Amino acid sequence: MQLKKNLNVAEKLALATATLLGATAQAETVKDEWQFVGSILTYSEPDRVSALETIFTADKAFDDTAKLSYKIVLDSLTGASANGAIAQDDVQTFTRPSGNGQYIIQPQETPLDDTFKDTRAQFSVNWSDRLTEDSQYTIGTNLSREYDYQSIGISGELARDFDRKNTTLSIGLSYANDSVSPEGGRPLGFSSMVIDNGQFDDEQDYRNAFNATRISGDGSIDTTELLLGWTQIINRRMIMQMNYGYADVKGYLTDPFKVLSVIDSSATAKFYLYENRPESKKQHSFFALTKYHLNDSIIDFSYRYIDSDWDIKSHTLDLRWRLFAGKNSYWEPHVRYYQQSAADFYYPYFVEGTILPEFGSADYRIGEMDTYTIGLKYGFLIGDNRTEVRAEYYHQTPKSSSNEQVIITEDLNLYPSVDAFTLQFTYYFD
Numbered sequence: 001m002q003l004k005k006n007l008n009v010a011e012k013l014a015l016a017t018a019t020l021l022g023a024t025a026q027a028e029t030v031k032d033e034w035q036f037v038g039s040i041l042t043y044s045e046p047d048r049v050s051a052l053e054t055i056f057t058a059d060k061a062f063d064d065t066a067k068l069s070y071k072i073v074l075d076s077l078t079g080a081s082a083n084g085a086i087a088q089d090d091v092q093t094f095t096r097p098s099g100n101g102q103y104i105i106q107p108q109e110t111p112l113d114d115t116f117k118d119t120r121a122q123f124s125v126n127w128s129d130r131l132t133e134d135s136q137y138t139i140g141t142n143l144s145r146e147y148d149y150q151s152i153g154i155s156g157e158l159a160r161d162f163d164r165k166n167t168t169l170s171i172g173l174s175y176a177n178d179s180v181s182p183e184g185g186r187p188l189g190f191s192s193m194v195i196d197n198g199q200f201d202d203e204q205d206y207r208n209a210f211n212a213t214r215i216s217g218d219g220s221i222d223t224t225e226l227l228l229g230w231t232q233i234i235n236r237r238m239i240m241q242m243n244y245g246y247a248d249v250k251g252y253l254t255d256p257f258k259v260l261s262v263i264d265s266s267a268t269a270k271f272y273l274y275e276n277r278p279e280s281k282k283q284h285s286f287f288a289l290t291k292y293h294l295n296d297s298i299i300d301f302s303y304r305y306i307d308s309d310w311d312i313k314s315h316t317l318d319l320r321w322r323l324f325a326g327k328n329s330y331w332e333p334h335v336r337y338y339q340q341s342a343a344d345f346y347y348p349y350f351v352e353g354t355i356l357p358e359f360g361s362a363d364y365r366i367g368e369m370d371t372y373t374i375g376l377k378y379g380f381l382i383g384d385n386r387t388e389v390r391a392e393y394y395h396q397t398p399k400s401s402s403n404e405q406v407i408i409t410e411d412l413n414l415y416p417s418v419d420a421f422t423l424q425f426t427y428y429f430d
Contacts, residue, residue: 033430035059041424048418049079049116066129069140075120080112084258084362086349087111087412088269095195097257098184099210102195110416113257120146126155134161138172151178157227170229178221182256185214189276190356193259213274219252237293245285253277260362261349267406270352275361277345283308298322311344312366334375334392342368347403348414354405364415368399375422386428394420 039055058070092105105111124142136159144151153176161168191213200206226246233239259272289302300320307313322332343366345359375392398415408414
């Protein structure tokens with residue numbers, strides 16, 4: 001959801017939870033000057049994906065009511081990504097997504113496509129202002145561009161205050177159009193991966209067979225989202241927020257880089273099929289947040305529930321506890337737990353000779369899983385400027401699927417766990 005939280009809500013959250021250094025936030029005092037934030041983030045999944053992200057934001061207030069915001073994000077991703085196939089006791093050979101060349105996976109190793117590499121640039125701008133003393137609007141647009149993916153979106157939100165500005169109700173809408181153009185073209189759902197094992201007479205013969213598994217043209221995705229919000233100041237120390245969200249996604253939702261292994265009764269892979277997902281997805285979400293200001297700390301607890309017609313249901317519990325360490329610094333431990341059920345078309349593999357379902361994917365990201373995140377943030381001053389350093393560890397534990405039909409030995413590790421480490425440095429200046 002690209003909807004931007006309205007300024008009123010942000011001011012109330014700041015007022016209720018205090019500033020970086022522990023003093024009361026003067027939310028009603030708005031400087032008529034630029035405020036900047038720069039951030040560098042590194043993300044690493046050992047032996048898998050690594051990412052470097054640079055974020056720059058700029059805000060400027062006008063006449064104590066209006067605000068203009070810019071955001072620029074640059075991402076660089078490299079490494080190896082799981083292609084969906086299962087490990088084997090023998091060497092496996094896969095065709096690269098572009099159709100140019102192959103890559104080899106050693107026995108008992110999770111198949112990873114080591115050609116994963118991408119660069120993303122994102123730009124967004126938002127404008128907010130008051131309509132009346134008790135109402136405010138926000139409008140925005142964003143553009144994101146990758147090597148094989150482009151997204152453009154617009155959003156708008158209207159918020160109104162009640163009960164002497166202690167209550168805020170808001171409604172927001174957003175629309176985004178994405179274009180997918182993977183190198184080598186989009187695979188035809190459930191078509192068989194063409195692997196050159198010497199059976200083709202020449203390069204053109206192989207290329208004709210490869211092209212027969214492709215869909216012409218780029219894929220398109222349209223996403224429409226609705227967000228309803230309620231924010232309530234309970235007292236001088238406590239604030240609550242609740243949101244309901246609805247998303248309607250239509251278009252090419254298949255991941256063009258994922259495959260499924262087709263195995264026999266002895267769990268030996270015979271060939272590989274490109275995955276095939278539905279062309280629509282509807283999703284409901286509910287979010288609740290509570291912030292409470294203790295004498296020398298702030299507790300921030302939230303819960304999110306998501307339910308989609310793909311049968312994916314998820315629960316997220318998130319706890320942050322900001323502990324002020326004197327006048328100019330703070331520590332903030334962070335714990336997050338996430339539980340997800342599998343999509344109704346999630347299959348870890350297909351069995352040779354059985355009837356294929358209408359849809360299927362072995363992408364572990366839509367399978368059943370439990371994850372937890374443990375992190376710590378330290379905030380301090382460099383000169384007069386706010387500075388933050390954040391480090392987090394993430395662990396994901398996939399669960400077995402009810403769609404298993406063949407016994408897979410433990411040494412093939414059908415559901416490998418995933419670990420990730422994040423380090424971020426953020427600097428606020430004007």
